[in-house]
Amino acid sequence: MIRIPQSLKAFIDELSDLPSIGPRQATRLAFHLVDKGKQSVANLADNLDKLKNIKVCARCFFIHENPGDLCDVCADKERNQKMIMIVEKETDLISIEQTKKYSGRYLVLGVIPKTGILDDIQKLRLQSLKSFIQKEFGGQAEEIILGFNPTSVGDWNAGILRKELDGFSKKITRLGRGLPTGGEIEFADDETLEGALEGRS
Amino acid sequence: MIRIPQSLKAFIDELSDLPSIGPRQATRLAFHLVDKGKQSVANLADNLDKLKNIKVCARCFFIHENPGDLCDVCADKERNQKMIMIVEKETDLISIEQTKKYSGRYLVLGVIPKTGILDDIQKLRLQSLKSFIQKEFGGQAEEIILGFNPTSVGDWNAGILRKELDGFSKKITRLGRGLPTGGEIEFADDETLEGALEGRS
Secondary structure (H helix, E strand, O other): OOOOHHHHHHHHHHHHHOOOOOOOHHHHHHHHHHHOOHHHHHHHHHOOOOHHHHEOOOOOOOOEEOOOOHHHHHHOOOEEEEEEEEEHHHHHHHHHHHHHHOOOOEEEOOOOOOOOOOOHHHHHHHHHHHHHHHHOOOOOOEEEEEOOHHHHOOOOOOOOHHHOOOOOOEEEEOOOOOOOOOOHHHHHOOHHHHHHOOOOO | OOOOOOHHHHHHHHHOOOOOHHHHHHHHHHHHHHHHHHHHHHHHHHHHHHHHHEEEOOOOOOOOOOOOOHHHHHHHOOOEEEEEEOOOOOOHHHHHHHHHOOOOEEOOOOOOOOOOOHHHHHHHHHHHHHHHHHHHHOEEEEEEEEOOOOOOHHHHHHHHHHHHHOOEEEEEEEEEOOOOOOHHHHHHHHHHHHHHHHOOO
C-alpha cells in the first residue's frame, strides 16, 4: 500500500474538519496545493498567518482592522445606534450591508446551537448588548431586528432571543417573508406563498 | 459600507482560486477560521507550511517523504515494473491502490489540458517514462494501462497517449467499462449499459 506523507495527512484531516469540506474535497485541495509547488503553499501559509492580526469589534463583534476598538459600522456616527440587527453569521451581516438599505448597527451572535441553549460567548455578547442599551439609551433600544433565516430553526431561535431581550427594545422584529424578487409564483413552495400572503403589503 | 479586512480579503481570494471552492464557500471558510481563533489559524498555517517538505518521486511523480528519490510503490521490488498505469491525478492512484488488486507501477501525468496538447511538465514526464522503458526493458514495457476516466474526455486523452506511446509497450489497455458493482441494471444509463455489453465476460 502506498503511504500518504504524514504532513499531508495532517493537513487533509484539518481541512476535513472545516465546515462544508468533506474528506474527498480536502484530499483534492491538498494535492492541488502540493502540485502547485512550494511558492504557492508558502503564499497561502503567509496569508493565513496574517489572519491572526484581525481584530473583533468591541461593540458588535464583527471583524475589523481599524486602529481603535470599533468596526466600520459601529464607528460610523451617521448610523442609527438605537436600531440593532442581531445576526448569527458575519456573512449574513455582509449580505445585509451589500443592500445599502440598512442604517442601523448589528450584533454578531454566532450560530445558535441546535439545543437552543446559548453558549458562553453568546451569553457574554447578549449581556454586553443589554449593558450598552441600559447605559446609552436608559434601558430601551428603538428596534431590535432578529436577522435569522426564514426557517423553522430561525423561528425557534427568534423565540429564544425574544425571551432574552424582553423589555430591552420598543420593538423586536424579524425580516419580512415573501416571494423572492424575480421569482415566480408558479414555482414557489407552499410555505413561501403562505409567508407572502401573510406579509403582503 | 463595511470593509472586510485586507488580509481576510486576500485570503478569501486565494481560497477562491482553488479548484472546487467558490467565493461563497471561501468566505464562509475564512470567517470560520477567524472565529475559531488565533491558535487554530496558527495550527493550520504550520501544517500548510510543512507541505513544502513533501518530495515527488523521481520515477512516477507521486508524492512521498522517503529518504531516497522513490515513492513507496516505485521503491517496492515486489511490484511489476514492466506494467505501468498512467493516471491523471494522485487521487486516482490512491483509489487504485486502495483496491490492493494492482501490482504494477504508475506514472502520474497531471490533468491533461482541454486543448489536448500536453504541457511541458507532462511532456517531460512522458519522456522520462520512455527513457526508462528503453533503458530498463530494451524498448518495450509489458503493458501500459491508461487509467483515465470512462468519459468522452478520457477517451480523447487515451487517444492522445496511444499515439505518444506507440511502440513503447506490448499492450496498451484501458480500465474496463461496465455496470458499477452493486448498481442496478434498471437505473444504469444507456452508455453504461452499452459499455457493459461491449465489456461482457
